[in-house]
Amino acid sequence: MRVSRLMLATLRDTPADAEIASHQLLARGGFIRRVSSGIYAYMPLMWRVLSKVINIVQKEMDEAGALQTLLPQLHPAELWEKSGRWKGYTAGEGIMFHLKDRQNRELGLGPTHEEVATSIIGEQIRSYKQLPINIYQIQTKFRDEIRPRFGLMRSREFIMKDAYSFHASEYDLQDTYYKMDKAYTNIFISCGIKTVKVDADSGSIGGAASQEFMVTADTGEDLILKSPDGNYAANIEKAISKASPPLTLKKQETIEVSTIDQKSIETLCKEQDIDSSQIVKVIVMVAILEEGKDQPLLISIRGDQEVNEVKLFNEITNELNCKILKLSFIKEEQLINQGLAPFPFGFIGPDFSDSALKNAKTWQNKFLRIIDLTAADLQNFVCGANIENKHRFHVNWSINKYPSKTIDIRKAKAGDLCIHDESQVLEECRGIEVGHIFQLGRKYSTSLKASFTNEEGIEESFWMGCYGIGISRLAQAAVEQNHDEKGIIWPISIAPFEVMISIANIQDPIQAALGEKIYKQLIPQGIEALIDDRNERAGVKFKDADLIGIPWRIVVGRDAPSGKIELIERAKAFNEVLDAKAAIKKLIEEISNQKTF
């Protein structure tokens, strides 16, 4: 390909809307163009990158026995109603774009394809003899993100590879899950990016085991906790750890202390000269349910710890056995709307009476009480006295007469000790989620009535797994991980071209001829070469070459009369003057070495 024919449009200035390096470089290099918020056009260079990622993904998926398909993007609402996700995905902060057709039928634009895949396989597959099946597709997904940002990292329209597997047993599901784990590991290595595999929450997709593949980068939106020995890594949403031991107060009769205006843990500690680990902090929230009366929550946790809302959300969903739209902190205003007396916020204890909820209009009139393990372990602690401006000291759990659930809802943090080995201290880093594998279980097959006949002749729901890779996100994440102050440094396996031939002065017939000759020799060798034949000054060509990040560069310039050129590797300070012939030989060798992993 010739740069003069590439409609290359590089920008000298960074577009104002690009925040992080990868977004800025892709925009400046002319790889992507924003069409609307979170909606991007992939320009020719970008499409070459994406195609390479797609090829790598296809190769590994095919080798793992998965079957490529292409599923519809318009999904009838009824399919999502059957799985119980329509309302959650369309109402409130739901992310599904949805519309009505001319017959007034409701449709959604596919943010993910569990429903469609499950219903199709359910209709198609009859017997255990046909299992397992793993189907996948690579296509555009639509998600109306609350806040699209960072270019392709979180966009509203993006390319995703998603796979859905169907099994006769949980054991067989696990087998495919491990195969996918292996395939994903291969894919990311082939793409030349460094990833960490972490335990993950399965979120609104649902299911049991799930792991994410994270590209480590400081600008990542996810926080990862991992042990230095490499034996444990988890998304903060899922991470577990051992909390540091609390400072204990001595055993003594409970006393009530006046703590005027000492609402926060911080002020309370300062004024009373106590440690935050000696306090039981109480948080009042309300779970907004899809159906029925909303459920107020009374959450107790050790004062120096924070609640992991994802864990909390999951536990409450289990406990109530119904769909929760969101959790929110109870505000004064809501109490007024419910016709309730104000709560003594900042002074609430774990034994706060249910009578506070009596006569609530649309709320349950009993708290669902959750006690975090860290709080449950405390003795002789400090907590609110349930009246304004008063706390109690030296309290024990015998004060709580209400049925309560004691579970781990604590947010793990860097510095905590690991569960698997208490000599290991958790470290944190940031990551960009590029892959996610789930063992779904039978959630979707049950709700969508997708079943097969087992060996005993009995109808049974499929065991299911699902496996995603953000193709477009991966491409940008590769840039985030591989760039310098001059521009992108593409890993060779996903670079839009492998070598750029820069002719320093195109008007010099000797240089032009040598450049063309090298170009014509590389192409038949299967080398993806780009020749910069523009009538530009050398500096412009060098700057552009650095920016768009082609891994290798041949400069044909002042040494052309003697048949010599320069060979430069973008990633290194490497710069070597060679005979054209020797350079071609070396380049072919180097590229073929770099492409085998």
Place this chain on the structure above:
RNA sequence: CGGGGCGUGGCGCAGCUUGGUAGCGCGGGUGCUUUGGGAGCACUAGGUCGCAGGUUCGAAUCCUGUCGCCCCGACCA
């Protein structure tokens, strides 16, 4: 959804406070010079100042509305 900010040529911005009919840099075109790290000079094209109302003799500028975009927060009292 809440808070903050911005919409002026393809990109980055000034002008707005104090109304008088639009400017700078980059980029584009032509010519000459230059030619190894985003060249110089000259000429040139390109903008209903997001949109709609209003105030005014006159609006990019003031007022109202609206649309779009960006950033922060989705926070433990």
